[in-house]
Amino acid sequence: MDPQLLPFAERQAPRYTSYPSANHFDASVNAETYGSWLRALSPDTSLSLYLHVPYCRELCWYCGCNTYLTRGGDIGDFVTALMMEVDLVASKLGSHRVGEIHWGGGTPNVLSPEQFSRLVRQIHFWFDVASDVAHAVELDPRYVTRELAEEYVAAGVGRASLGVQDLNPHVQKAIGRVQPIEQVRQAVETLRGAGLTQLSFDLMYGLSGQTADDLARTIRLAADLQPNRIALFGYAHVPWFKRRQRLINAEDLPGASERFDQAELARSMLNDLGYESVGLDHFARPDDPLAISARNATLKRNFQGYVAQESAALIGLGPSAISHLPGGYVQNITTVTAWRHAVEADTLPIARGHAETAEDLRRNAIIQSIMCTHQVDLGPWGGWDMFPDAYADLRALSEAGLVMIENDELRIPDSARQFSRLVAAAFDAYAQPSQPAHSRAI
Ligand code: SF4
Numbered sequence: 001m002d003p004q005l006l007p008f009a010e011r012q013a014p015r016y017t018s019y020p021s022a023n024h025f026d027a028s029v030n031a032e033t034y035g036s037w038l039r040a041l042s043p044d045t046s047l048s049l050y051l052h053v054p055y056c057r058e059l060c061w062y063c064g065c066n067t068y069l070t071r072g073g074d075i076g077d078f079v080t081a082l083m084m085e086v087d088l089v090a091s092k093l094g095s096h097r098v099g100e101i102h103w104g105g106g107t108p109n110v111l112s113p114e115q116f117s118r119l120v121r122q123i124h125f126w127f128d129v130a131s132d133v134a135h136a137v138e139l140d141p142r143y144v145t146r147e148l149a150e151e152y153v154a155a156g157v158g159r160a161s162l163g164v165q166d167l168n169p170h171v172q173k174a175i176g177r178v179q180p181i182e183q184v185r186q187a188v189e190t191l192r193g194a195g196l197t198q199l200s201f202d203l204m205y206g207l208s209g210q211t212a213d214d215l216a217r218t219i220r221l222a223a224d225l226q227p228n229r230i231a232l233f234g235y236a237h238v239p240w241f242k243r244r245q246r247l248i249n250a251e252d253l254p255g256a257s258e259r260f261d262q263a264e265l266a267r268s269m270l271n272d273l274g275y276e277s278v279g280l281d282h283f284a285r286p287d288d289p290l291a292i293s294a295r296n297a298t299l300k301r302n303f304q305g306y307v308a309q310e311s312a313a314l315i316g317l318g319p320s321a322i323s324h325l326p327g328g329y330v331q332n333i334t335t336v337t338a339w340r341h342a343v344e345a346d347t348l349p350i351a352r353g354h355a356e357t358a359e360d361l362r363r364n365a366i367i368q369s370i371m372c373t374h375q376v377d378l379g380p381w382g383g384w385d386m387f388p389d390a391y392a393d394l395r396a397l398s399e400a401g402l403v404m405i406e407n408d409e410l411r412i413p414d415s416a417r418q419f420s421r422l423v424a425a426a427f428d429a430y431a432q433p434s435q436p437a438h439s440r441a442i
Contacts, residue, residue: 294306390426
C-alpha cells in the first residue's frame with residue numbers, strides 16, 4: 001500500500017447498510033409509529049421478510065452479531081414467540097406478496113427441521129409467497145444435516161450462505177472458530193446432494209494472526225468448492241462494543257496497510273478465478289444474479305449486504321431485526337426476553353427507529369450509488385452546490401487519487417474501491433468522525 005494512503009485507511013466509517021446508520025436511530029420512533037407505517041402500506045406493495053435467529057451452538061470470539069448460546073428449551077420458546085410476531089405484524093398488514101425471505105442470525109440452523117417448517121408454513125398462511133421467491137438461509141457449516149438440507153429444499157430455500165471465514169487451523173484457533181475444511185466440504189456436499197445448489201461463502205480478512213499467505217490459501221481452498229458467490233468482509237475489532245472480542249489477541253491483528261493489501265490480494269485472486277467484483281466486498285460467478293445486477297447497475301445494498309432484488313418494504317422479525325418501510329426504519333428490541341415479553345403482550349416489539357426525511361432520501365440515493373456502482377452523478381440532486389461540505393471533505397481524497405471529480409460526476413477508480421465507505425461518508429449528514437462508533441473503513 002502506498003504509505004501516503006495510510007491515514008485514509010485508518011479512518012472509521014459506517015458500512016452503509018442503511019442511511020442513517022442504526023446508531024442514529026432513537027426512541028422517538030416506536031411501536032405506534034411502526035403500526036401506522038404498516039397499516040399505511042399499499043396492499044400491492046411487495047415485501048422482503050428478514051427473520052433473525054439470535055442463537056448459536058458456540059460463540060465465536062470475532063463475532064459482532066447479536067447472539068446467545070442455545071440452552072434447553074430456549075429455542076422452542078423463541079419459535080413460539082417468532083410465530084406470534086409474524087401473526088402480530090401480518091394482522092396489521094393484511095396479505096401482501098412476498099418476493100424475498102432471508103434467515104440470518106446467529107445461526108438459523110439451530111432450528112430443527114420441524115421448527116423451520118412450522119415457521120415457513122406460518123409465513124405461507126399469512127402472505128402470498130411468490131413462486132419465484134428468493135429464499136435464502138445463513139448456515140453454520142458445522143451443523144448442516146441431511147434432514148435440515150432436505151427441509152430447506154422442501155420449503156423453497158434456493159440459496160444457502162455458509163460462514164467459512166478462514167481455513168487455516170492457527171487462524172481458526174486465534175478467532176475461536178475451529179472448523180476444519182473437511183467440515184465445510186461435508187456441508188457443501190450435503191446441501192448439493194439435497195438439491196440446494198446456489199451457495200455463498202463468507203470469508204474474512206484482517207483476522208488475528210492471519211497473513212496474506214493464509215488468506216490466499218483460504219481463497220484457493222474455498223474456490224475449489226465452487227461456491228456461486230463469495231463475500232469477503234474485513235474483521236471489525238470493536239471490543240468496546242463486543243466484549244467477546246477481548247479474547248482475541250489485538251497485537252496479532254494486521255495493521256491498516258496489511259489489511260488493504262490483503263483485500264487487494266483477495267480481489268485479484270478471485271477475479272482471476274472467474275468471480276466478478278460486486279460492490280465493495282462481494283464476488284460472484286458471471287451467471288449469478290448478483291453479478292448480473294452489478295453489470296446492469298441495478299445492485300442494491302441493505303442489511304443483508306448486497307442484493308440483486310429488493311422489495312419496497314423490508315419486514316424484520318426477531319430480536320434486534322431492522323425493518324425499512326416507506327416511512328423509515330424501525331429496530332426490534334435487542335434482548336430475547338424483552339422482545340418475547342412485548343410480543344406476548346400483543347405489542348409490536350420496537351425499541352427505536354428513524355423517520356426518513358426528504359433530505360435523508362436524497363443522501364441515501366447518493367450513498368447507495370457510491371456503495372453499489374462506485375460513482376454518482378449529482379446533477380439530478382442539484383449538483384455540488386447542494387453538498388458544499390461533501391465537496392470540501394472529498395478534496396483530500398481527490399488529491400490522493402482515491403476519487404475523480406468531473407463537473408457533477410464523481411467516480412472511484414477500481415484501485416480505490418476499498419475507500420468507497422470514506423467517499424460515501426462525505427455525504428453523511430449524521431457522520432461524527434471523532435467517535436469510535438464504527439469499524440475501520442478498510
Ligand atoms: S460467527 Fe456465526 S456462529 Fe459464530 S457466534 Fe457469530 S453468528 Fe454465531
